[in-house]
Amino acid sequence: MTKNSPENTEKKRSLNFLEQIIEKDLAEGKNEKRVHTRFPPEPNGYLHIGHAKSICLNFGLAEKYKGLTNLRFDDTNPVKEDVEYVDSIKEDIKWLGFDWEEREYYASDYFDQLYEWAIKLIKDGKAYVDELDQEDFAKNYRGTVNTPGKNSPYRNRPMEENLDLFERMKNGEFPDGSKVLRAKIDMASPNMLMRDPALYRIKHATHHRTGDKWCIYPMYDYAHGQSDYIEGITHSICTLEFDIHRPLYDWLIEQIVDTEYRPHQYEFARLNLSYTIMSKRKLLKLVEEKYVSGWNDPRMPTISGFRRRGYTPESIRYFADKVGVAKRDNVIDVALLEHSIREDLNKIAQRVMAVLDPVKLVIDNYPENETEEIDAVNNPEDESMGKRKVPFSKELYIERKDFIEDPPRKFFRLAPDREVRLRYAYIIKCVSVEKDEDGKITTIHCTYDPDTKSGSGKPQRKVKGTIHWVSAEHAVNAEIRLYDRLFLKEDPNKAEEGKDFTSNLNPDSLNITHGKIEPFVEGAKPDDKFQFERTGYFCVDKDSKPGKLLFNRTVPLRDSWAKRNK
RNA sequence: UGCCCGAUGGUGUAACUGGCAACACGUCUGACUCUGGAUCAGAAGAGUCUAGGUUCGAGCCCUAGUCGGGCAACCA
Numbered sequence: 001m002t003k004n005s006p007e008n009t010e011k012k013r014s015l016n017f018l019e020q021i022i023e024k025d026l027a028e029g030k031n032e033k034r035v036h037t038r039f040p041p042e043p044n045g046y047l048h049i050g051h052a053k054s055i056c057l058n059f060g061l062a063e064k065y066k067g068l069t070n071l072r073f074d075d076t077n078p079v080k081e082d083v084e085y086v087d088s089i090k091e092d093i094k095w096l097g098f099d100w101e102e103r104e105y106y107a108s109d110y111f112d113q114l115y116e117w118a119i120k121l122i123k124d125g126k127a128y129v130d131e132l133d134q135e136d137f138a139k140n141y142r143g144t145v146n147t148p149g150k151n152s153p154y155r156n157r158p159m160e161e162n163l164d165l166f167e168r169m170k171n172g173e174f175p176d177g178s179k180v181l182r183a184k185i186d187m188a189s190p191n192m193l194m195r196d197p198a199l200y201r202i203k204h205a206t207h208h209r210t211g212d213k214w215c216i217y218p219m220y221d222y223a224h225g226q227s228d229y230i231e232g233i234t235h236s237i238c239t240l241e242f243d244i245h246r247p248l249y250d251w252l253i254e255q256i257v258d259t260e261y262r263p264h265q266y267e268f269a270r271l272n273l274s275y276t277i278m279s280k281r282k283l284l285k286l287v288e289e290k291y292v293s294g295w296n297d298p299r300m301p302t303i304s305g306f307r308r309r310g311y312t313p314e315s316i317r318y319f320a321d322k323v324g325v326a327k328r329d330n331v332i333d334v335a336l337l338e339h340s341i342r343e344d345l346n347k348i349a350q351r352v353m354a355v356l357d358p359v360k361l362v363i364d365n366y367p368e369n370e371t372e373e374i375d376a377v378n379n380p381e382d383e384s385m386g387k388r389k390v391p392f393s394k395e396l397y398i399e400r401k402d403f404i405e406d407p408p409r410k411f412f413r414l415a416p417d418r419e420v421r422l423r424y425a426y427i428i429k430c431v432s433v434e435k436d437e438d439g440k441i442t443t444i445h446c447t448y449d450p451d452t453k454s455g456s457g458k459p460q461r462k463v464k465g466t467i468h469w470v471s472a473e474h475a476v477n478a479e480i481r482l483y484d485r486l487f488l489k490e491d492p493n494k495a496e497e498g499k500d501f502t503s504n505l506n507p508d509s510l511n512i513t514h515g516k517i518e519p520f521v522e523g524a525k526p527d528d529k530f531q532f533e534r535t536g537y538f539c540v541d542k543d544s545k546p547g548k549l550l551f552n553r554t555v556p557l558r559d560s561w562a563k564r565n566k
Numbered sequence: 567u568g569c570c571c572g573a574u575g576g577u578g579u580a581a582c583u584g585g586c587a588a589c590a591c592g593u594c595u596g597a598c599u600c601u602g603g604a605u606c607a608g609a610a611g612a613g614u615c616u617a618g619g620u621u622c623g624a625g626c627c628c629u630a631g632u633c634g635g636g637c638a639a640c641c642a
Contacts, residue, residue, distance in 0.1 A: 014580050014589090042642050077641060134640055145638055146568040180640055190569040192638045201640035220642050244570055244637050267571080269635095274577085280642095322590065324579040326572090329635055333577045336591050346604060353601095381604070412602070421600055454600065466600045534601045561602045 016325045018057070018266060022065055022235060031234045031261050035067030038233050039093070039100075040224065042074045043085035043208070045280040046295040046302045047092045049316070049337075050271040056320035057268070058237055059098040070231055071100035075108050076223045078207035086208070088295070092303040097313045103231075107223045108209045110230055114218050115170065117226060117256055118181060118199060122162045126255055127199060129165040130154045130182045141187070142195055148188035149195045155184065169202055172215045176202050181216075185251065193248050197221055225249040228263040229256065236263050239270040240327065271323060272331045275485040276301045277492050277501055291505060292486075298541075298552050299486040299509050309483065310529055310539030310554030312348075315341040334485065338555050345529060345537045345554065347381050353390065353423060353468040354517040354532035354551075356480055358397035360472065361444045363428060366394040371471070375455055376424045390518050392425050395472040397516045399535075402467045403444055405433065410564070412465035414444070421466040423533060427452040468533045475516035478549035480538065482511040521549065529554070 015023065026033055037058040041047065047055075062069040071093065075081050093100070121127035130152050132141060143149030169179055181200040189195055199222040204215045225248075228236045236249075246265050253262065272278060278301060286292050286300070295302050298309035306316065319340040323332050353376075372392045378385040398414070407415040414420045419429045428446040436442050451458050486492075489504040496503065521530065526542045536556035544550035 014582085016579080020583095040642090044642080074642065080641075137640090138638075142638060144568085148568095149638090177640060192569085195638085198640055203640080217640095219640075224642085240571070241636055242642090246570095269572085322578080324590095326579070328572050330578060333591065336578075339591060342603090351601080380601085410602090423600060425600095427600095460600085463600085465602080468601075531601085531603085534603070536603095557601075557603050559602070564602085 017327065018061060018235070018237065018268065018325060019064070021266060022061065025234070026065065034232070034234050035062055035065040036070070036232055036234045037062045037067065037237060038070040038072050038228065038231065040072045040074045040227075040238075041089050042077070042080070043082060043089060044077075044080040045085060045284060046088050046304055048278055048280075048283065048300075048302045049273065049276075049306065049319075050278045050301075051092075052096060052303055052316050053271040053320045053323060053325075054237070054239075055093055055096060055098060056317055057325060060321075061235070061237075067234075068103065069098070069100060070103040070105055070233070072105040072107065072227060072231065074220065074224065074227075075106050075207070075209065076217050076220060078203060078205040078217065081208055083208050088304065092307075095307060095313055096303065096316060105227075105231060106209055107218075107227050108207060110223070110227055111210060111214055111218070113230065114223060114226055118166065118218075118222075119163065121183065121199070121255055122159060122166060122181075124255065125159065125184065127162070127181055127183050128152075128155055128157060129162050129169065130180050130196075130198075131178065134177060142192070143187070145192065151187050152182070152196070155182075155196070166200075169200070169216050170214070172204065174202055176204055178202065183222075183248075183252070185248075191244055191247055193221070193244055194251070197248060221245055221248050222252060225252050225263065225265070226256065228265075229253055229261075232261070233263045236265045238265060238267055240267045240329075243267040267327065268325050269327055269329055272329070273301060273337065274331055274334050274490045275487045275492065276334065277487070282501060285502070289502075291502060298481070298483050301486075308542060308552065310345075310527075310537060310552055311341050312344050312529075315344040318343065331491070341555050342537070342558070345531065348379075349529050349531040349537055350378055350385065350520075351376070351380070351533050352518055352520050352530045353470055354478075354480075354515055354521075354530075354535065354538070355397045355399050355468065355470050355475075356482075356513050356515045356532070356535060357400045358470075358516045359400040359403065359441060359444060361396045361398045361428075361446060361469070363394050363396070363446050363448045364431065365447045368394060370394065371474075372425075374424050388520055390424065390520070391471045391474040392422075393471045393473055396422075396469045397472055397475060398444070398467055398469045400441075403430070403433075403441070405441075408565075413467055414446075414465070419463050421452075421454075421463050422448075423466050423468045424454045425469070426450070426454075427461060427463055468535075470516045470518050472516075474519050476519055476522050476549065478515055478517050478521070478551055480513050480515045480551045480553065481541070482513060482553045484509050484511075515551075517549070522546075524549065531557075 039058045059069045131154050132152050141149050180198045182196040185194045187195045200216045203217050249265050296304035296308045373389040374392045375387050376390045403414040414430050416430050421427050426448040428448045430446050432445045433441050434443040486509045487504045488506045492501045492504045524540045526540050528540045530538050537554040538551040541550040541552050
């Protein structure tokens with residue numbers, strides 16, 4: 001988005017806390033004045049808008065300070081990970097507009113190195129093979145948050161024995177869970193993570209990249225920092241809950257360093273969005289239990305969901321910039337996200353007239369069988385997008401809610417005896433209505449004033465309202481999916497006693513209508529974006545076919561009339 | 567009960583590192599308009615969690631407390 005890019009105009013754009021840290025590091029000449037970040041997803045789910053914040057941060061910071069960003073898959077747990085996720089993650093980052101160039105890495109690329117370092121730790125007396133089973137360790141040795149733990153009986157076994165056992169762990173001689181390699185730190189540490197954390201565990205599982213080469217896999221803490229070190233990362237940015245891991249991160253790196261260089265971990269508050277959930281586990285539940293059609297359901301807060309919904313990468317990057325970054329918990333108003341996409345689409349979207357809930361309108365005094373080609377502007381915000389012709393004839397469709405028999409005050413649209421302008425065409429006046437036996441309006445009869453054609457150059461009368469329309473004969477049919485927020489509650493996790501977040505699902509998050517659209521959209525292809533005038537922004541769904549058009553509503557237009565009547 | 571992090575309008579983020587709180591979203595007015603959109607103009611809304619302290623001066627520093635979040639996975 002090019003609009004008000006303040007950078008150069010503003011005297012001094014204030015820095016967020018990460019930028020302040022980086023500028024300080026740069027000024028002090030730390031790490032050869034390099035800035036090198038990384039985005040480290042675990043390939044166990046699809047990326048969501050919260051990840052987008054992190055991606056924008058990591059790539060954005062590197063870009064700002066002329067550094068680099070690596071993509072690194074944190075694939076240390078084969079039982080949860082899959083290539084399907086690797087592929088979707090790459091696609092999403094690219095779509096967002098970021099490029100990791102040739103630096104696509106995997107923690108699993110470093111398994112050999114990590115193994116070597118583990119041996120070094122053992123030799124240095126900093127790690128040992130523990131045979132306590134998980135339950136025993138947790139119950140009898142780890143202690144609790146307010147009581148210290150105690151040493152494992154295996155803690156002080158001879159180095160040679162550790163070496164032998166660890167190698168045999170690697171060789172597959174022991175069953176899952178029977179042994180683990182621990183760092184030897186401090187079982188009494190007030191920081192639970194420093195109480196001899198596990199470094200390696202046994203998992204006889206096939207890894208999506210290394211296959212069956214390994215049956216021991218490094219834990220996150222051991223793999224992550226060392227991977228940062230291998231890649232020369234300077235600023236390792238993660239979310240708040242990892243902050244207690246930092247002492248361990250530092251400890252592990254100190255065991256292997258041989259230069260001045262040190263990667264450093266910094267933590268920021270993850271993104272929360274009102275009326276949305278962000279937990280991967282819960283999103284997975286929505287998918288698996290079919291509350292939504294898939295990870296890319298347009299109601300999902302996933303990047304692929306937003307893409308299908310019609311959001312642009314620009315709008316998401318703009319949003320990520322607007323939410324800022326700090327260390328305090330936050331809940332961003334979805335209204336900011338909606339503002340972000342409207343802001344972008346307003347400038348780029350092709351305008352078109354579409355009637356979502358059609359009612360027939362007949363212009364009694366308009367000649368039979370006549371068709372006019374009316375000029376319409378493609379985008380009033382961008383003259384270069386030009387104009388188009390829209391067919392006009394005696395029988396039209398208009399929006400059912402643009403007519404009220406007994407209109408309330410300040411209603412500017414059509415009503416008996418009232419005049420209204422048909423967008424780009426004539427002023428019409430309602431003369432009568434036809435109804436079916438249930439009292440439902442079937443046809444609205446009007447007369448038109450031939451002297452009021454738009455662009456005719458004739459002096460124009462003013463009318464209060466303008467409504468959109470579509471020529472009945474020329475209209476294209478389309479299925480239109482109207483999406484609304486997925487959850488009713490601002491915080492979907494606040495559920496009643498005994499119920500979970502799914503009880504807060506919005507039963508009306510999807511409404512399907514069959515609309516009439518001007519012929520311009522006939523050849524529209526998946527992902528094409530439009531503004532349906534007076535209604536909202538829509539995009540062509542990926543499942544749309546020629547002759548069977550399918551639109552998704554990205555976001556409605558702001559509607560001060562609807563708001564007024566709330 | 568231990569340790570760590572945080573606290574600024576409804577929401578988010580600032581405040582040139584001590585000089586009497588700004589920007590964005592949202593809300594409300596009004597203008598303009600052939601989209602009740604967009605745009606433009608304007609308004610309301612916090613005295614910065616509380617109590618002390620340092621200082622000529624504190625949202626920024628110190629002390630104590632309160633509240634919120636995190637940590638006891640062979641997850642990341």
